[in-house]
Amino acid sequence: MALKPWREVAVPHEDVLKGTFQQAEFAADLSRVHNGTASEEYGNPVLFYRRTFITEGMRLLLDSVIKRISGEGGDPVIQLQTAFGGGKTHTMLAVYHLVKGTVSTAELQGIPPILDSAGIIDLPKARVAVIDGTRLSPNMPEKHGSTAINTMWGSLAWQLGGEEAYEKIREADESGTSPGADNLSELLKTYSPCVILMDELVGYIRQFSEDQKLTGGTFDSNISFIQALTEGIRAVPNAILLASLPESEQEAGSRRGVEALQTLEHYFARIQALWKPVAAEEAFEIVRRRLFSEITDTKAVEDVCRSFADMYINSGAEFPAETQESRYYSRLINAYPIHPEIFDRLYEDWSSLDNFQRTRGVLKLMAKVIHRLWNDGSNDLMIMPAGLPLYDGGTRNEAIYYLPQGWDPVLERDIDGDGAETTEIENRDTRFGSLQACRRVARTIFLGSAPGTPNKMVQGIEEGGILLGSVQPGQQISIYRDALHRLSDRLYYLNSADNRYWFDIRPNLRREMEERKKRYDEKEDVIPAIREELVKVIKRGHFDGVHIFTPGSDIPDDTSLRLIALPPNATYGRNDIGIATSCAGEYLKKRGDQPRYNQNRLIFLAADSGNVTGLYDHVRSMLAWDSIISDYSNRRITLDNLMAENARESLEQSKRTVKRSIRETYRHILAPLQEISGGRVDTQITWENFTLNPGAEKPIEEIERVLTENEALIPVWAPVHLSNLLKRWFWDDDRSEYSAGELFENTCRYLYMPRLQNKDVLKKAVESGADKRDFFGISAGKDGDKYLDFSFGTYRSGIIIDKSLLLIEPDAAAAYEESIKPPEVPKPPEIPTGPGSTGGITGGGGGKSVTPPVHGGQTATGPTGTATSGNKKRFYACCDLDPVKAKLDFGQIVDEVIQHFTTRPDADVRIKIEIETSDGKGFDEKLQRAVRENCNTLGFISAEFEDE
Incomplete structure (x- = not known):
């Protein structure tokens, strides 16, 4: 199917063809229309509406x-x-x-x-x-x-x-x-x-x-x-x-x-x-109606646009993502004969420039472009960024009118014209010259980068955008890609970084930088620089230690949680996982010549095998730019002000690129574990790989998030999981208690155990489960068969995780609790006291009564049924507490004294707290208000401040 070029399908208006348009004709003048002196296209209502979308x-x-x-x-x-x-x-x-x-x-x-x-x-x-x-x-x-x-x-x-x-x-x-x-x-x-x-x-x-x-x-x-x-x-x-x-x-x-x-x-x-009258997409039709006569050959338009759309889809990886959407075909149809990329660049980038009018500025520039292309017999299928006739003085002047001073030499030397470097390259290489590939690429970069980056986070235009503005159906994409790389090495004003390209009025130092990159040795220069940058990126966070390329002998074998960044040559990839896991395995097995015991405290950060080469190159570029700046500062080389500033900016850009590249490269978290199958621990170590998001603002937080979400690191532990772990591994028929300290040591040592963030996680789990009777009892130690400071189902705070703290299996704890309960004291028998009563012995003539003896520690009762001196009915106690340790002391009082009364079903226990505080300087209003509010909330009967 033969595709028609745009000039055979879309005919410009007469004023565009003749080049007779003036700037004023693109500016609607309300007063001139009102007084009847406007041009026909504005003053004639029928013609005006015909050209108005x-x-x-x-x-x-x-x-x-x-x-x-x-x-x-x-x-x-x-x-x-x-x-x-x-x-x-x-x-x-x-x-x-x-x-x-x-x-x-x-x-x-x-x-x-x-x-x-x-x-x-x-x-x-x-x-x-x-x-x-x-x-x-x-x-x-x-x-x-x-x-x-x-x-x-x-x-x-x-x-x-x-x-x-x-x-x-x-x-x-x-x-x-x-x-x-x-x-x-x-x-x-x-x-x-x-x-x-x-x-x-x-x-x-x-x-x-x-x-x-x-x-x-x-x-x-x-x-x-x-x-x-x-x-x-x-x-x-x-x-x-x-x-x-x-x-x-x-x-x-x-x-x-x-x-x-x-x-x-x-x-x-x-x-x-x-x-707000004009939307961005509607600009297509506005410009087309103003510059072109009505297009009647709709089939030719559809054929061309379908060919472009098919090319973008068939080579999807080469072009920007938006070209893969079905609506891009509609955009091509609506914008024809002008490629949508021209509109995108003019409306998104150029319209941000001072004095560039969104509609009028586009009309003026495109009118000159169309006039020159028509007269030069352009055979492009559409008017594309690559086809802008920047060799033409009128078009060039219109384009650079809105730009800062200094763009003339950029266009003449690097972009377009008989003396441009692009033309020279094409003259020597017919592969490029047959398509004008170098000039087409350079024009596209100019249109996409000349206004700068006022609305973008990054500078320049990506390779996919360059190909989008340059390649036509039926042409080899590889030719344009090769032309781009050739220009990157040859042009004086073209800059590039991270697959983005832009022209600048300041000359670059790229060739010098490329030569200096060859000086740097991987082991002596590049890897130390990567380590230095990685230290800046990875902070400690929840880890007790972060080790960047640290030898295994220098990493302590203790219970601290440690993150180890493996050297960049120990890479991890989808098809190449052995290098990283082998290196990490050596850290697990040994600390120098000694075996490592606390294996479950190490987590590893590994470089992606597909990004390491790029990281090395970015680091070499950074070192090269840094050496240029250093030589300039020490007057070993001479640069003009523009070149020096360009070098400084390139150094900063390369530093940002290295920082980003490090995040993209070091994105694999390796967590070792041992699987359990059939109740037996697999002796082989399995490596879990978790991929990090390189765009996360704080990498250490991203590492912690990924580990936590995948349960490779446990910052909060429920007591039920602690109880289940004890039941599975430590409580059995022969052993009903286990040391909390030893339990934590085991979680640090064995890879099939949960990896707790720190000892405090276990402490909080114990405290959280202490007031329940479903998980475990607690004891501060054991003396023979007696548990010291035993509690079961009672809240405990201030617990210290050490080897003396015992976690007791619930049934055993319940049985022990029952065994230490004091025997219930039986009620004393009632002794009847009336006539005929047998509860007492009445003597003969004197009527004296004889009190029966007391048995088994019971208290005898008198004739009125009241208790004698053996059983007391009321207990009262008062003591002073150290205000600093009051919370701890009061807990001990509850355990050692009050608990004896609260376990008795018939006992009526009342506790009152008396607080007396004095300060010679007095208490300010803020403190008084806070204390009164807290006392009211806690239900104090009375709480008053007084003068003396």
């Missing part, structure tokens, strides 16, 4: 205008606020031609569907007043016969109703004071339906100074007029105001302009409907 924003705006002047709703005030060159004036012209009614709405392309949608059959004609801030003069009245119009409101009245309307506000116009909302509302009602178009309002109002009154009024009177107009227009159902304001303070100009913009925004914001 109605964007979604413009459609909604026109719908609101139609409804408003028809009295069917709509917004009374609309503010058009877009960036410089964003289509504000063009949108006002669309409204102007619509409401003037000089031609039938049926002749205006795109308007009938809007009328149908609004339900309007016959659109009424409206009076139109145009207030152009660039035309009005604050101190030079407009002459209309013998009448001098001084102010905006005077001009508004005259345009709406001539001298008759002007007489209604003559006094306000002559005095330079605002006529007020009521007068303006009455004026608008008289001459409605009406449309007021205010363009470049800030440009007019900023001319008024604070200390001088002009014929046009004052700054305040003009602001008051705008306020009165926005309020008065609401009362007129078929009157509407459209005003344009710049989007940024930079476009407002001076300090006075910024003040005017902020003030106007304040008053418009009270009533306005804000519209």
Whole structure:
């Protein structure tokens, strides 16, 4: 299938073909249209709408205008606020031609569907007043016969109703004071339906100074007029105001302009409907309609665009990701015959430059490009970045007009023209010359990098973007890739780093740097530099020690958790895992000549095998740039200021590249473990590999997150897991308790055990499970068969994990608790005391009673049933506590004294705390308030401060 070049399908407009366009013809001028002096394309409503693409924003705006002047709703005030060159004036012209009614709405392309949608059959004609801030003069009245119009409101009245309307506000116009909302509302009602178009309002109002009154009024009177107009227009159902304001303070100009913009925004914001007419994707159609006649050969367009889309998909790895989406084919269709990449670069990058107008600037540049390509017989399938005729003086001047000084030599020497290095390379190598591959690549880089990087995090354009702007269907991608690499080695102003390329007006020192890179030895220079940079990236975090390329003999064999970064030659990869695991295995087995016992405390960080070579190269570049800067500082070499600054920036860039490359390279975490199968531990070590996210802000936190999520490191341990571990490995029929200290040592030693972050994790797990009876009992030690400081199901704090602390199996703990309970004291027998009672022995004549003996420690009761001196019914105690150790001492009192009473079901135990504190300096209000609030929260019966 033969594909047609763009010039056989899309024919430019006559003014583009002849090159007769002028800058002014691309600038819509509302005043010239209003007074009838504009060019045909702007002054003729039919031609204007034929070349105007109605964007979604413009459609909604026109719908609101139609409804408003028809009295069917709509917004009374609309503010058009877009960036410089964003289509504000063009949108006002669309409204102007619509409401003037000089031609039938049926002749205006795109308007009938809007009328149908609004339900309007016959659109009424409206009076139109145009207030152009660039035309009005604050101190030079407009002459209309013998009448001098001084102010905006005077001009508004005259345009709406001539001298008759002007007489209604003559006094306000002559005095330079605002006529007020009521007068303006009455004026608008008289001459409605009406449309007021205010363009470049800030440009007019900023001319008024604070200390001088002009014929046009004052700054305040003009602001008051705008306020009165926005309020008065609401009362007129078929009157509407459209005003344009710049989007940024930079476009407002001076300090006075910024003040005017902020003030106007304040008053418009009270009533306005804000519209932003042009969306980025809609720019395709705007430019195409303005520059090209209607395209009728749709099949040829579809064939070309499908070929481009298929090429991008079939070679997906070579091009940016967005080209793999199905909508990219639609973008090609919508932008044809201009490639979407040109629009992307101009609208995303070039539009950020000062004075580059989003629509007008693109039109001006592309008009020159199309004119030159048409005359030179371009046979490209589409107009691409690679096809920009930068050899042409007109195109070149238009392109560099918005750039800083100094781009002429860049274009002449490195990019395009008979004397450019690209042309010389192509003349010597026909493989490149047959496609103009070097020039096409250089032009693409220029378009994508010349504006700098105001909206990007990184500099330059990636290789995929360069190929996107250069390659056409049927061409070999490898030729362009080779051309790019050739240019990277040869060009004087081309810079590159991390697969990104950009031109700069400062010459590079790349060739010198490349020569110096060869000096550096891998073992003596590169690996030490990598270690130094890795130390900066990897902090300690939760690890007790971080060891970068440290010999195994220098890493202690203790219970501290340690992260070991393996040397860069001990790489890990999908198909090459043996080098890293073998090296890590040596660390596990030995500490120097001695065996290593605490193997479960080591975690390893390994380099990715696919990135190490790149890391070495980046480090060599960094060392080379550093040596250039060092030689320049010590006056061993001579550089001009631009070259020196370029070298410094390249050094900083290379440092950032090395830092990023280290994160991308050292991204494998290796955690050793031993599997358990059938209740037996596998003697072979298994290595778990976890991949890190190189984009994480803090690598050490990313390491900790990955290890924790995969349970290769346990920072928090539930008591149920501790209990299960004890049941599985340490409690059995012959042993019902196990030392907590020995348990921690085992978790540090054996790779099939859980890897706890530190001893505190075990401590918190013990404390958390101590008040439950499901997990374990606790004892501070054992004396024979007696557990010391035994507790079971009682909260314990301040536990110290050592070998004396015992964790007791729950059933054994329950049995021991039962064995140490004191025997219950039986109630003493009741001794009856009445007549006939057998509870006592009554003597014969004297009536004396004999108290029975006490048995088994029981207390005898008297005739009234009260206890005698053996059993006491009430206990009371008082003691002083050390305020520093009060928490610990009180816990001991509970265990040693109070527990004896709380275990008795019938005992009524009440505990009161008495606190008495004094300070000769007194207690401030903050402390008093905090203590009172805490006492209330804790339910204190009383808590008072007093003077003495």
